[in-house]
Amino acid sequence: MFRGANAISLDAKGRLTMPSRYRDELLERCAGQLIVTIDAIDTCLCVYPLPEWEIIESKLRELPSLREETRRLQRLLIGNAVDLELDGNGRFLVPPRLRDYARLDKRAVLVGQLNKFQLWDEGAWNGLCESDLKAIKEPGGLPEELRDLIL
Numbered sequence: 001m002f003r004g005a006n007a008i009s010l011d012a013k014g015r016l017t018m019p020s021r022y023r024d025e026l027l028e029r030c031a032g033q034l035i036v037t038i039d040a041i042d043t044c045l046c047v048y049p050l051p052e053w054e055i056i057e058s059k060l061r062e063l064p065s066l067r068e069e070t071r072r073l074q075r076l077l078i079g080n081a082v083d084l085e086l087d088g089n090g091r092f093l094v095p096p097r098l099r100d101y102a103r104l105d106k107r108a109v110l111v112g113q114l115n116k117f118q119l120w121d122e123g124a125w126n127g128l129c130e131s132d133l134k135a136i137k138e139p140g141g142l143p144e145e146l147r148d149l150i151l
Contacts, residue, residue: 002112007122010106014099015091016119019110023090032086036094036119038101040076042128045094045102045119052115053081094119 006019018026026032026049035053039046048056060078063070080101084092094104107122120128135141 001114002117003114004112005125006110006112008108008110010094010099010104010108013093014096014104015093016108016110018086018090018092020090022112023086026086034084034086034092035081036084036092036098037077037081038098039118040073042118042120043102043124044121045098045104046113047084047110047117047119048115050083 002022002025008016008019010016023032026034030049030051033050035048035050036045037048057078060070060074063074065071080098082095082098084094086092102119103121103124104119105121109120109122109125111118111120111125
């Protein structure tokens with residue numbers, strides 16, 4: 001399980017170092033093999049351990065292929081997916097096209113999302129967190145079914 005937000009830096013070549021707290025689990029679960037693709041809703045990237053990505057591909061494969069919505073989602077997610085592998089120093093290279101999509105520069109945030117990570121530009125992530133906190137505090141900002149949740 002991946003959780004937490006980790007401030008990271010991209011080097012001049014577009015490489016980032018996977019935080020050490022995740023490296024052993026990634027090496028054990030997928031031998032460091034990752035898939036990175038765009039997030040179809042937010043301006044960030046999704047980084048999946050290979051076995052988790054294969055589940056997504058299987059689900060996408062089962063969708064009706066004659067529906068335009070299905071083809072659109074497949075084009076976006078699968079068409080932008082890139083195979084990556086952690087190197088001996090725990091780094092991976094984010095391709096320029098994907099860095100451009102997520103507006104990644106030097107400072108980024110890797111956010112654990114249980115089975116995957118999201119990779120955000122640091123400023124965009126901070127702005128989203130502020131916006132989300134404000135929205136949750138507004139009347140109706142939290143769905144009724146979540147009001148009884150014990151945190």
